[in-house]
Each structure stands twice: as structure tokens, then as C-alpha cells.
Amino acid sequence: MTAHAPIGVFDSGVGGLSVLREIRALLPHEDLIYIADSRYTPYGNKSQSFIQERSIHLAGFLCRHQAKAVVIACNTATAAAAELLRGRLSVPVVGMEPAVKPAAAASRNGRIGVLATEGTLKSARFAALLSRFADGLEVHTQPCHGLVEQVEQGDTDGPVTRLLLTRYLAPLTRAGVDTIILGCTHYPFLRPAIADIVGPDIALIDTGGAVARHLRHRLDQAGLLAGRGRAGRTDVWTSGDGKQLQPVIDRLWPEQVELRELATDGDQNGTGLPSKATKAPTP
Secondary structure, eight states, X not given: OOTTSOXXXXXXXXXXXXXXXXXXXXXXXXXXXXXXXXXXXXXXXXXXXXXXXXXXXXXXXXXXXXXXXXEEOOHHHHHHHHHHHHHHOSSOEEOOOOOHHHXXXXXXXXXXXXXXXXXXXXXXXXXXXXXXXXXXXXXXXXXXXXXXXXXXXXXXXXXXXXXXXXXXXXXXXXXXXXXXEEOSTTGGGGHHHHHHHHOTTSEEEOSHHHHHHHHHHHHHHTXXXXXXXXXXXXXXXXXXXXXXHHHHHHHHOSSOOOOEEEOTTOOTTSXXXXXXXXXXXXX
């Protein structure tokens, strides 16, 4: 493992790009490999065993590409598979978690709202966070069916997205929360629309920046930070339809990247197909 090895990041889809942009801003000299597991998005309605299988598979792909660290840019996958991957991989594994601790510190009236997938809200990891950091606070959780799918289509402010957001935010504003946790990596892309709906007096908090800082700390400890004399590159892969996803990537990611498809046989040889190539038959 060398300092010039890439950082590997994966998510159920394009939502983890919100984490990737924080990593890129903080670590501009690092090479990044990102996987959008779009063939199976969203993870929020999948079983824990399925998410674990996908996480093992995607982390394996990243490690075959010499990743010096693996970032699980998905709250649901972190809850299901972070400890499993840490027991299997020799590189640092950095996960996500809803920003309960910073939200508790930021709240002025002790009433916090949480927007997240059902998988995250039902996880033992989330329950432990509430027990540890939200004791004595009034926490209102809101599962947000359909929002991930809207972001996956590149719709961050359209009529359907606005309708869903208005529906999900209404119970939180009625409850008088002054802080809302964006508990899914897709949701930071909805921040402008959410802020417009709830107004300036409600704080919106996510953990992308904290994850980037923790990743930098782990790499620094291991002596694996890339040198400053180079600009990092970004490679983006998907298990889904590259032609369909490319316009969404172009909208959500500031750099121009050529999206590549993972071979549908699992890409066991560590190769991939350009998005314009013909896919292999589905096994």
C-alpha cells in the first residue's frame, strides 16, 4: 500500500457523491474511485443480509483496485455492514452515521427531526446513537420513501420532489423542531429545496464533512496521505445503466468524468465496461 493508492467510496447510488465532494474538497490531491450500486438502489428497503453481500462485493472490487481506504458513503450500508467489513479488510473502513451528536449540540429547544430511510431508522446503530447522544431530547423521525429515487433521477427540486419534501417535513415543523438531520447521503442534494420549505430558522445538518475529516485523520495516522504536487483524479463506476446515469452524474458532480459500468458477472477480474459498451448477459 502506498500513499498514491486511491481512496475507494461506495453507495447504493449517486447519493454518496455528496460525501465524495467533501472528500475531494478536503483532499484535492487524492485519487478517488466511486461506485454507485445503482442496479440495486435504494438499499433502504433491502434486507440486512443483501446489503452485507453487496457491501462485501463492492469493497472487494475497490480493494482489487488497490484502495488504501474504503468509505461506506451510505448510512444504511454502514449500519448493516461496517463492522463486517472492518473484520475482513486490512485497510481503514470509514462509515456514515446520522448526525445525532452535532444536532444535539446545535439544537436550541431540544427538539430534533431526522429525515432518513426506513433501514437507517430501524437499525440498532441509530438506536445506539439516540441512546448515547439524544438522552433528554425530543427526537422526531421521518422515513422518506421515494426521495432516494428522485435524486437518482437527478430531480432535486422538481414538482414531485417538492411534494414529497413538503409531506415529510410537515410533521417535523408541526412538532417545532429547530434542527433537522439529513440522515441519508442523497439528501444533501435536496438541501436548497428543504431550506426553502422549512425556512432559515431550522438548521440542517449532515455528516459528509465530518466523514472527510475523519478519513484524512486515518490516512495521516497511517502515513498514506498523497503528496501535494499532483491533482487527484476521480473514477466513477456503476452497476446500473451507464447511459441512463451519466446525465445525473454530470449534474451532481462538478468534474467531468466518464462513467464506467461494472461487468454484470460481478467484475471478478477487476475490469469494467465503459458505459457505451454492450453489457454482458445478466447471470
